[in-house]
Amino acid sequence: MASMIPPPGMTAARHIAIREAWLDQHQEPILDPALPIIDPHHHIWDQSDQRYLLPELLADTDTGHDIRATVFIQCGSQYDMAEAPERRPLGETRFMTRVAEAAEGGRTRACAGIVGLVDLTLGDRVTPLLEEHVAIAGGRFRGVRNRTAWDASPLVRSNLESPPPGPLPLPALREGARRLAAMGLTLDVWAYHPQLPQVLEVARAVPELTLIVDHCGGPVGVGPYRHDEVFATWHAAIKALAACPNVMMKLGGLAMEVGGYKFHEAALPPSSEALAMAWRPTIEACIEAFGAGRCMFESNFPVDKGMCSYPVLWNAFKRLAAGASASERTALFSGTAARVYRLTI
Template sequence: MVSMIPPPSMTASRHIAIREAWLAQHAEAILEPDLPIIDPHHHIWDHADQRYLLPEFLADAGTGHDIRASVFIQCSSQYDMTEPPERRPLGETRFMTRVAEAAETATTRACAGIVGLVDLTLGDRVVPLLEEHVAIAGGRFRGVRNRTAWDAAPNIRSNLESPPPGPLPLPAFREGARRLAAMGLTLDVWAYHPQLAQVLAVARAVPEVTLIVNHCGGPIGLSPYRRADVFAAWRASVTALAGCPNVMMKLGGLAMDVGGYAFHQQPMPPSSIILAEAWRPAIETCIEAFGAERCMFESNFPVDKGMCSYPVLWNAFKRLATAASASERTALFSGTAARVYRLSV
C-alpha cells in the first residue's frame, strides 16, 4: 500500500512543512488537563504554502490542554503594502486586532496580547508609530519584536527574509528600546546563540526595558556548529543574561529546523517523553539560571508544528516541569506570561 503521508519538506519561509497525517499517527492522553496555560508565543498567517489563521490555532488550542489566552508575535503577516516600509507593519496589528476580537468569546482568548513590529532604529519616528500600534490594537498591544536572528552560515535561517547582521549592536536600536520602555512596552528578541552577547549588551544598556529572549536563546544544532561545543557557549551566555533582572526567557522553539533535532525525518512523530528527554538539558539550564518567575513555556506554533503536535508539545513541557513546586508550575505555564504581557489567566 502506498503511503499517503508526504515526505518532510521546507516551506518558502524556511519552516518545516506541517504534515497533519504524519502528526496524527501519534496521540496521547492529556497530562494535567486542568492546569491553566497562557501560550505567550504563536503566529497567525496566510502564506501561499501554509495557512494558519484563527480557526487553525483554536483547533490546536482546543485539543485538551487548558489554554486560557495567547500572545501573537509578529511574523510579517498581512502587511499593508500600500504604505511606506516603516508603516507596513501597522497592517499586521490591524489584522491581528480583528482576529483577537473574533476570539473574545472563544474558550481560548487568542491574541489577547499583540507583539508587533516597529523598526527601533527609526529615531524620532519610533514614538508616533508605537502610538499608532497601541491605538489600533484597542488595549492589546504589548510590545515589539524586530528582525534580529542572523548567522553567517547560509543554511542557518528561520525567517522569510534574511536580515542584515544588525540591528542589535546599533546605538539607534538601543535608543528605540528606551522609547519602548518609556511607553511601558516590552521587547521580544529572537537571536541565535552566537548573538547572545549582543542581546546582553542591549539588556545592560537599557535596563528599564523588559527584554524577552525567544526560544531558549536559539542554540543552533546545524553544521557548521557542533552540539557539544554549542551547549557550553550557549549555557555561559544564558547564565550571563540571567544576571540582568530585566531579562525573561521563553522556553520553547526547539522544534525548528535550526535546532537540529530532526524529529520530522522519522517515520513516526515524537512522543512527549522523547521530546522531554531531548530538550531537558536546554530547558532545565534556562529554569536554573532564570528561575520559574522569569521563564514561560511557549508553543511557537505553527513553526514547531512541523515536528510535533500541540497536545504532545504541552505534555512534554509538563513532563519537564514535574520537579517544580506548585507555585513554580503556575509561573512557568501562566504566571510569568500574565505578568510580563499584562494578561489575565
C-alpha cells in the same frame, strides 16, 4: 550567496512543512488537563503554502490542554504594502486585532496580547509609530520584535528573509528601546546563540526595558554547529543574561529546523517523552539560570508544528516541569506570561 530555494520538506518561509496525517499517527492522553496555560508565543499567517489563521490556531488550542489566552508575535503577516515601509507592519497589528475580537468570549482568548513590529532604529519616528499600534490594538498591544536573528553561515536560517548582521549592536536600536520602555512596552528578541552577547549589551544599556529572549536563546544545531559543541558557549551566555533582572526567557522553539533536532525525519512523530528527554538539558539550564518566575513555556506554533503536535508539545513541557513546585508550575505555564504581557486568565 546561498540559494533562497527551500530544501525539500520545507515551506517557502523555510519552516518544516506541516503534515497533519503524520502528526495524527501519535496520540497520547493529556497530562494535568486542568493546569491553566497562557501560550505566549505563536504566529498567524496565510502564506502561499501554509494557512494558519484563527480556525487553525483554535483547532490546536482545543486539543485538551487548558489554554486560557495567547500572545501573537510578529511574523510579517498581513502587512499593508500600500504604506511606506515603516508603516506596513501596522497592517499586521490591525489584522491581529480583528482576530482577537473574533476570539472574544471563546474558550481561548486568542491574541489577547499582540507583539508587533516597529523598527527601533527609526529615531524620532519610533514613538508615534508605537502610539499608532497601541491605538489600533484596542488595549492589546504589548510590545515589539525586530528582525534580529542572523548568522554568517547560509545554512543557519529560520526564515527565507534574512536581515543583515544588525541591528542589535546599533546605538539607534538602543535609543528606540528606551522609547519602547518609556511607554511600558516590551521587547522580544529572537537571536541565535552566537548573538547573545549582543542581546546582553542591549539589556545592560536599557535596564528599564523588559527584554524577552525567545526560543531558549537560539541554540543552533545545524551548519557549523552541533549541540554537544555549542552547549557550553550557549550556557555561559544564558547565565550572563540571567544576571540582568530585566531579562525574561521563553522556553520553546526547539522544534525549528535551525535547532538541529530530526524528529520530523522519522516515520512516526515524537512522543512527549522523547521530546522531554531531548530538550531537558536546555530547558533545565534556562530555568536554573532565570528561575521559574522569569521563564514561560511557549508553543511557537505553527513553526514548531512541523516536528510535533500541540497536545504532545505541551505534554512534553509538563513532563519537564514535573519536579517543580505548584507555584513554579503556575509561573512557568501562565504566571510569568500574565505578568510580563499584562494579561488576565
